[in-house]
Amino acid sequence: xxxxxxxxxxxxxxxxxxxxxxxxxxxxxxxxxxxxxxxxxxxxxxxxxxxxxxxxxxxxxxxxxxxxxxxxxxxxxxxxxxxxxxxxxxxxxxxxxxxxxxxxxxxxxxxxxxxxxxxxxxxxxxxxxxxxxxxxxxxxxxxxxxxxxxxxxxxxxxxxxxxxxxxxxxxxxxxxxxxxxxxxxxxxxxxxxxxxxxxxxxxxxxxxxxxxxxxxxxxxxxxxxxxxxxx
Numbered sequence: 001x002x003x004x005x006x007x008x009x010x011x012x013x014x015x016x017x018x019x020x021x022x023x024x025x026x027x028x029x030x031x032x033x034x035x036x037x038x039x040x041x042x043x044x045x046x047x048x049x050x051x052x053x054x055x056x057x058x059x060x061x062x063x064x065x066x067x068x069x070x071x072x073x074x075x076x077x078x079x080x081x082x083x084x085x086x087x088x089x090x091x092x093x094x095x096x097x098x099x100x101x102x103x104x105x106x107x108x109x110x111x112x113x114x115x116x117x118x119x120x121x122x123x124x125x126x127x128x129x130x131x132x133x134x135x136x137x138x139x140x141x142x143x144x145x146x147x148x149x150x151x152x153x154x155x156x157x158x159x160x161x162x163x164x165x166x167x168x169x170x171x172x173x174x175x176x177x178x179x180x181x182x183x184x185x186x187x188x189x190x191x192x193x194x195x196x197x198x199x200x201x202x203x204x205x206x207x208x209x210x211x212x213x214x215x216x217x218x219x220x221x222x223x224x225x226x227x228x229x230x231x
Contacts, residue, residue, distance in 0.1 A: 001123040001140075002027050004218065005132035008145035009180050009191060010095070011152025013202045013210060014127040017145065019076065020211035022125040025218070030118055031069055032128035032135070033098065034078040035111050037089035038067045040097030042080060052100050059106030067111070092160070092167055092175050099179045102129070103186035112189075130189040132197060141218045144197040145210070151203045152176060 002025055006018050015031055022029035039062045043052070052058060068079040077086045088094065101107050112135050119126055119136050126135065132142035147155075153173035160167050183191040193199065198217060202210050 002218070002222075003119050003123050003136055003139045003141075004125040004214075005136055005139040005142040006125065006127035006145060006214075007129055007131050007133070007143070007191070007193070007197070009129075009152070009183065010176055011156045012145040012147045013155070013207050014145055016207040017202070017210045017214065018125045018127040020208060021214050024211060024215050025125070028118070028122060028124035029076060030115060030124055030126045031076060031078070032111070032115050032126055032131060034069055034076075034086075034089060035067050035115070036102045036107070036128075037094055037098040038078055038080045038085055039065065039101045039107055039111070040099075041085055041089050041094050043101055044094065044097050050096060050100055052104070055104040055106065058101050058104055059110075062101070062104075062107045062110050067114075087163065090159075090163065091165065092172065095175060095179055096182075099182040099186075103182065103188060105188045108134075108188055129183055129191040133192055133194065134189045137196075141214075141221060142197045143214055144193040144199045146199060146201050147203040149173065149177070 004021065004025075006014050006021075008014055014033075018031065019029050039058070042061050042065055043058050046061060048058060066079075066081050070077055070079065077084055078089060079085065115126060115135050118124065128135070132139055153169060153176055156176060157167065157169045157172045160172070200210060200213065
C-alpha cells in the first residue's frame with residue numbers, strides 16, 4: 001500500500017502536485033489543509049473573532065461538524081455539513097482562520113484521526129503541514145516542498161486572479177508570512193521538516209515536473225524495498 005506525505009508551507013504547489021501525483025500512482029488524494037480551512041470557515045461564520053479566545057468553543061464546533069473531501073484528479077471538492085465550500089475556503093481571510101483553528105489540539109485530534117483512518121484504509125497522497133511528522137509518520141514516502149517567498153506570493157496572487165477574487169500582491173505576501181509564522185510556531189504539531197523527508201524546491205519547476213520527480217523517487221524506492229530479503 002502506498003501512503004505519500006507531502007508537507008510544506010502555502011504557495012509551494014502541494015495541492016496541484018498532490019493531485020497529479022495521486023492520479024499518476026492510481027491512489028486517492030486527500031487535501032488535509034482543506035479540512036482545517038473548512039473548520040476555520042465554520043468558526044468565522046459563527047462570529048468567532050481572531051485571535052481565538054475560547055479554543056473549546058471551536059473544538060465543539062469541529063466535533064459537531066461533518067467535513068468531507070471527495071473527488072479525484074483535478075475535481076476534488078470540500079463539503080461542510082453537506083455544503084460545497086471548495087471556493088469559499090480559499091479566500092485569504094479564511095486562510096488566517098485555518099491557521100488559528102489548526103493550532104487548537106482538540107481540532108487537530110478530531111481531524112488527524114479522520115485523516116489517518118482514510119490513509120490507512122486504502123493508501124493515498126496526503127498533503128498538509130504535519131502529515132509526515134504527526135498524522136502518518138510511517139508513510140512510505142515523505143516529501144517537504146519549498147519555494148522562494150516571492151515565488152510563493154506570486155503563485156497565490158495568480159490563483160486569486162484566476163478565481164476572480166484578486167488581492168494586492170503585498171497583502172497576499174503579508175498574509176502568507178503571517179500564516180507561516182503561525183504554522184511554524186504553534187505548540188501542537190507545528191510545520192516542520194526532519195531527516196525523514198525528501199526536500200524539493202519547486203521555485204523553478206512546473207507542477208507536473210515536481211510530480212514526475214516525486215513519482216520517480218517513489219518508484220525507485222519501492223524497487224529497492226522489494227529487493228530487500230524478507231520484503
